[in-house]
Amino acid sequence: MAEDLIIVGAGGFGRETVDVVEAINAAAAVPSWHLCGLVDDALTARNAERLRARGLRHLGSLEDLLARESRPRYVVGIGSPSVRRRIAERLDAAGFSATTLIHPQATLGSEVTVGAGSVICAGARLTTNIQIGRHVHVNPNATVGHDTTLANFVSLNPSSSISGDCVIEDGVLVGVGAVVLNQLTVGRDAVVGAAACVVRQVAGGSVVKGVPAR
Structure with a gap:
């Protein structure tokens, strides 16, 4: 039922x-x-x-x-x-329980874990050994590379791309079409602007934009 x-x-x-x-x-x-x-x-x-x-x-x-x-x-x-x-x-x-929703047209590779409350939309692509926390939004056509962690309450907006071996900490918002390059950390509650390219570590609470993102 x-x-x-x-x-x-x-x-x-x-x-x-x-x-x-x-x-x-x-x-x-x-x-x-x-x-x-x-x-x-x-x-x-x-x-x-x-x-x-x-x-x-x-x-x-x-x-x-x-x-x-x-x-x-x-x-x-x-x-x-x-x-x-x-x-x-x-x-x-108050005793409610979150569920996880994954669109059938999303692609999840091996060893991908997805926390309660998360929503993964059509066209999203997640490769291998990825940990996704609670209440994460992966919008249409966003991609997440190997060995990456998305912590709780992360939002990846449409067509954003997180490369391999990244850590995206709690509460981060990655804007439409933005890119985070390999082996980088985006700190808690940071915002990556639309179409930005992150080439270095991003401090928690900061807002970065542009190419390269500053």
């Missing part, structure tokens, strides 16, 4: 996460998930219409979710690592 699931966040990535759920169900002999709906504290009129057009339910705010007697599985479909962390900590403390 399909397991109940709620997505937190009805913006762009939240609705892309719906695509991942639908693809997982379509590829299975028996659907894995019953998507109850999406939770969003600040649903815009435009996003409300987008949900209606897809037949998706808005289930109210995070407080409404926390007040439910049932405890369905969840993922947080919000791109900001810091916001995702705050929400996940509240839900975990």
